[in-house]
Amino acid sequence: MERQRRIPEATVARLPVYLRTLLEVQTDGVTTISSERLAELAGVNAAKVRKDLSYLGSFGTRGVGYDVDHLLVQMSRELGLTRDWPVAIVGVGNLGAALANYGGFGDRGFPVAALIDADPTKVGTTFGGHTIRHLDDLPALVDELGIAIGIIATPAAGAQEVADRLVAAGVTSILNFAPAVVTVPAQATLRKVDLALELQVLSFYGQRDSIGSSLREELGVTAEAKNSAV
Amino acid sequence: MERQRRIPEATVARLPVYLRTLLEVQTDGVTTISSERLAELAGVNAAKVRKDLSYLGSFGTRGVGYDVDHLLVQMSRELGLTRDWPVAIVGVGNLGAALANYGGFGDRGFPVAALIDADPTKVGTTFGGHTIRHLDDLPALVDELGIAIGIIATPAAGAQEVADRLVAAGVTSILNFAPAVVTVPAQATLRKVDLALELQVLSFYGQRDSIGSSLREELGVTAEAKNSAV
DNA sequence: CCGACCTTGTTCTCTTGTTCACAAAGTGCC
DNA sequence: GGCACTTTGTGAACAAGAGAACAAGGTCGG
Numbered sequence: 001m002e003r004q005r006r007i008p009e010a011t012v013a014r015l016p017v018y019l020r021t022l023l024e025v026q027t028d029g030v031t032t033i034s035s036e037r038l039a040e041l042a043g044v045n046a047a048k049v050r051k052d053l054s055y056l057g058s059f060g061t062r063g064v065g066y067d068v069d070h071l072l073v074q075m076s077r078e079l080g081l082t083r084d085w086p087v088a089i090v091g092v093g094n095l096g097a098a099l100a101n102y103g104g105f106g107d108r109g110f111p112v113a114a115l116i117d118a119d120p121t122k123v124g125t126t127f128g129g130h131t132i133r134h135l136d137d138l139p140a141l142v143d144e145l146g147i148a149i150g151i152i153a154t155p156a157a158g159a160q161e162v163a164d165r166l167v168a169a170g171v172t173s174i175l176n177f178a179p180a181v182v183t184v185p186a187q188a189t190l191r192k193v194d195l196a197l198e199l200q201v202l203s204f205y206g207q208r209d210s211i212g213s214s215l216r217e218e219l220g221v222t223a224e225a226k227n228s229a230v
Numbered sequence: 231m232e233r234q235r236r237i238p239e240a241t242v243a244r245l246p247v248y249l250r251t252l253l254e255v256q257t258d259g260v261t262t263i264s265s266e267r268l269a270e271l272a273g274v275n276a277a278k279v280r281k282d283l284s285y286l287g288s289f290g291t292r293g294v295g296y297d298v299d300h301l302l303v304q305m306s307r308e309l310g311l312t313r314d315w316p317v318a319i320v321g322v323g324n325l326g327a328a329l330a331n332y333g334g335f336g337d338r339g340f341p342v343a344a345l346i347d348a349d350p351t352k353v354g355t356t357f358g359g360h361t362i363r364h365l366d367d368l369p370a371l372v373d374e375l376g377i378a379i380g381i382i383a384t385p386a387a388g389a390q391e392v393a394d395r396l397v398a399a400g401v402t403s404i405l406n407f408a409p410a411v412v413t414v415p416a417q418a419t420l421r422k423v424d425l426a427l428e429l430q431v432l433s434f435y436g437q438r439d440s441i442g443s444s445l446r447e448e449l450g451v452t453a454e455a456k457n458s459a460v
Numbered sequence: 461c462c463g464a465c466c467t468t469g470t471t472c473t474c475t476t477g478t479t480c481a482c483a484a485a486g487t488g489c490c
Numbered sequence: 491g492g493c494a495c496t497t498t499g500t501g502a503a504c505a506a507g508a509g510a511a512c513a514a515g516g517t518c519g520g
Contacts, residue, residue: 007434010507016430026403034467043411047509054469062468063516079430080437087429098328099425104409108426109433149256151433173432179250179334181273189435191428195329196338198316198421200246200309200381202403203339205419207310240477264497277479286500292485292498478505485498
């Protein structure tokens with residue numbers, strides 16, 4: 001399959017899981033790992049692991065497995081994690097503030113570089129080491145700080161406008177937490193995290209469960225289907 | 231398709247989006263909606279909308295469209311949203327605290343009924359109107375409060391144990407925010423929200439974009455693939 | 461140097477999901 | 491009451507993804 005360059009969407013979404021898993025085993029001193037073992041740790045099928053890794057033009061060694069360090073280098077490069085990507089959080093309400101405080105971003109190469117809000121009473125105040133800037137300053141901030149990713153944490157009503165402004169300012173990667181449908185032009189990439197949606201999906205399957213397991217098979221609700229998001 | 235009862239996973243994940251959209255148009259006084267219009271508002275294909283709704287045993291009216299109220303009733307029932315589902319948040323760190331404060335859950339029928347932590351210095355303190363309880367109290371809390379859904383907001387290291395304890399206490403719906411692979415028995419439903427993963431996926435496509443749009447077509451990175459998570 | 465053993469890379473098949481296209485069904489004007 | 495028009499419901503083609511299975515390739519003991 002010599003270094004093929006079209007990586008399927010589903011594979012891209014699994015690479016970060018492999019990456020995290022490999023980092024863990026690396027700190028345990030493991031230097032080589034088989035697809036079987038990696039699959040077990042990552043919670044997926046071994047054949048899938050091998051197929052996914054083969055897209056990286058991977059060099060596993062038959063009979064042995066994959067070199068952990070080498071795999072980490074390849075994967076980091078493929079995911080573009082060899083550099084930091086500064087993030088701007090737009091909307092410093094409950095959720096935005098929480099995300100700003102959440103250390104998990106900076107640790108993983110996504111430093112929070114700016115907090116942005118449209119509310120004049122918030123602009124100028126300091127939060128978690130950042131002075132909140134006005135949405136109108138967005139283009140300047142993108143230039144100054146090299147913002148690569150925008151996180152929308154506004155109420156639903158403002159989400160589309162924020163997305164439009166982010167794109168206009170040159171930010172082409174957007175993560176939307178607002179419970180609203182947002183569209184962006186083709187050159188931009190948008191992903192969403194919808195907390196209420198997740199709970200509602202759980203509600204669907206949870207309700208099904210409570211009608212009794214004897215019926216479940218008949219209704220066709222299988223364990224695989226229920227857990228497919230993981 | 232007379233009232234068929236196997237609803238595909240992909241459809242289940244879209245029902246909440248339709249639901250939200252319908253609630254919006256309902257407040258605008260709209261009583262009837264076509265699949266075309268609903269598709270536009272929900273950001274999906276019209277044929278997909280019709281097929282999804284047909285799984286509800288839906289009664290649209292040809293030549294007219296769907297009755298908004300009726301659709302909302304059917305959909306709420308199907309998703310199990312005719313009652314509240316009390317939620318327990320396990321892990322009151324940065325993220326857990328944020329989720330506890332986030333009003334979006336209670337509003338949508340998922341009241342936060344308990345905050346749980348394993349840290350003795352946190353147990354007994356009050357946060358957002360809730361006294362933080364110890365993880366050991368979980369079974370009692372499930373019985374007392376009818377906890378239906380558990381949210382894991384602990385560090386990665388503790389996630390699996392919390393999941394095990396939730397399942398043991400009778401909670402079969404789990405939403406995992408911890409950056410760790412968690413597995414549950416088949417009778418339980420697990421979904422995950424992985425913030426770092428989302429950013430890493432954005433990084434992948436963002437990096438691709440920066441090599442120039444002329445190459446993009448050749449590399450096969452299409453707008454559809456990039457936006458498929460939305 | 462050879463053979464037993466192990467693990468990868470890849471092909472093939474099956475399942476799931478998406479989209480098109482069109483017949484069926486109902487509305488409302490004339 | 492009939493006809494033109496609209497929109498649904500669904501069959502069928504197509505695309506994407508998952509997983510089983512196996513040949514190819516490499517290791518390591520003897």
